[in-house]
Amino acid sequence: MRPEPAPGRVLARPYAGFQGVRSATVRLVVTTIIFGVVILGTIVELLRRRRLREKYAVIWLFTGCLVIVLAVFPGGLNRVAGYVGVASGVSLVLFLAVVFLLIIAIHLSWEVSQLEEETRSISEEIALLRMDLERSLPDVPARHEKGHDDPTERSS
Amino acid sequence: MTPPLRVLIVVPAWNEEGSIASVVHELHSTLAGMDVLVVDDGSTDQTALSAREAGAVVARLPYNLGVGGAMRLGFRYAVERDYDTVVQIDADGQHDPAFVPQLLERIAAGADLVIGARFAGVGEYRARGPRRWAMTLLSSVLSHLAGTRLTDTTSGMRASSRPLMNLFSGNYPVEYLGDTVETLAMAARRDFRIEQVPVAMRARTTGQPSNAFGMATVYLGRALVVLLLALIRR
Numbered sequence: 023m024r025p026e027p028a029p030g031r032v033l034a035r036p037y038a039g040f041q042g043v044r045s046a047t048v049r050l051v052v053t054t055i056i057f058g059v060v061i062l063g064t065i066v067e068l069l070r071r072r073r074l075r076e077k078y079a080v081i082w083l084f085t086g087c088l089v090i091v092l093a094v095f096p097g098g099l100n101r102v103a104g105y106v107g108v109a110s111g112v113s114l115v116l117f118l119a120v121v122f123l124l125i126i127a128i129h130l131s132w133e134v135s136q137l138e139e140e141t142r143s144i145s146e147e148i149a150l151l152r153m154d155l156e157r158s159l160p161d162v163p164a165r166h167e168k169g170h171d172d173p174t175e176r177s178s
Numbered sequence: 179m180t181p182p183l184r185v186l187i188v189v190p191a192w193n194e195e196g197s198i199a200s201v202v203h204e205l206h207s208t209l210a211g212m213d214v215l216v217v218d219d220g221s222t223d224q225t226a227l228s229a230r231e232a233g234a235v236v237a238r239l240p241y242n243l244g245v246g247g248a249m250r251l252g253f254r255y256a257v258e259r260d261y262d263t264v265v266q267i268d269a270d271g272q273h274d275p276a277f278v279p280q281l282l283e284r285i286a287a288g289a290d291l292v293i294g295a296r297f298a299g300v301g302e303y304r305a306r307g308p309r310r311w312a313m314t315l316l317s318s319v320l321s322h323l324a325g326t327r328l329t330d331t332t333s334g335m336r337a338s339s340r341p342l343m344n345l346f347s348g349n350y351p352v353e354y355l356g357d358t359v360e361t362l363a364m365a366a367r368r369d370f371r372i373e374q375v376p377v378a379m380r381a382r383t384t385g386q387p388s389n390a391f392g393m394a395t396v397y398l399g400r401a402l403v404v405l406l407l408a409l410i411r412r
Binding site: 142145146149150152153164 | 197217236237238239241243247250251254255258352402
């Protein structure tokens with residue numbers, strides 16, 4: 023990958039150009055590593071503050087590690103790409119990234135649907151319990167009678 | 179004509195303080211001996227208070243779930259308290275309680291789901307454009323599915339038998355149109371007996387029906403989605 027300039031030849035301009043390409047590659051590696059580290063750091067911090075459940079964190083930790091590995095060995099996937107008929111490892115990474123994000127998005131929609139069903143059941147349960155409560159304690163309605171100002175109105 | 183049924187009238191109400199009291203009063207005076215449960219679907223106005231003062235039992239959901247959510251609560255309440263039949267009546271006053279006994283007669287005769295239907299010869303109700311097409315499409319598909327002619331599949335006036343209440347208390351769609359269209363499909367696909375009774379509906383006492391062309395087109399699209407989903411759902 024690193025053709026040494028032939029000794030004795032004066033290649034001022036082409037060599038300078040090659041240097042530019044090379045430093046660009048290095049910068050890309052650094053950028054990608056930083057990106058991966060930021061992902062890892064964010065996830066770890068969220069876990070540390072108990073803001074993220076483990077079951078969601080694992081996949082992002084794994085992704086962060088993968089980003090760092092690929093940053094250090096950008097050509098690492100070229101061989102795999104060749105096997106599945108993709109021209110370069112970079113294209114393969116892009117393709118897999120899109121598929122991966124799509125699956126994550128679908129999964130999250132599914133989780134949200136489940137949560138909505140759960141909150142719906144709970145709110146029905148609350149309404150039934152409140153009825154029982156209002157019957158056994160006659161003075162309860164007065165306290166709760168005002169309409170509530172719920173900003174999370176859903177259209178139906 | 180008094181069928182030996184314990185009947186619960188369920189009135190889903192969302193911000194209907196203007197009409198709920200008169201609806202409850204009318205239900206009590208027209209249908210003596212039937213319990214009225216108003217499900218306050220997270221109203222921000224005085225719906226619950228008005229309904230209670232009018233003499234209804236009121237269940238209040240902590241936030242707005244939509245008609246489907248309110249109705250499932252009604253069905254759960256009815257099943258827990260061992261009612262034989264649930265009759266759904268809208269809170270805006272467009273359903274005439276005088277037709278409820280006809281619905282109940284069909285339930286007593288063995289029907290599982292009885293729909294109070296406009297377009298069936300009584301009263302006047304007109305719709306045109308995309309809304310009309312949507313209604314025609316829904317009627318033809320659901321009529322075919324139910325094995326009987328249904329002219330008003332989105333009617334919110336309906337009576338359910340005990341076996342159907344058991345189904346609905348566990349599973350009642352909450353999406354828009356799901357509470358009417360999808361429940362029909364659910365019942366039809368489980369071989370429940372569906373019938374309709376012609377009713378006249380009144381102009382709403384409050385609120386405005388949406389008639390704009392754009393809204394009606396969206397309505398058609400949503401009806402299609404709900405219908406397709408209802409047909410492929412388990």
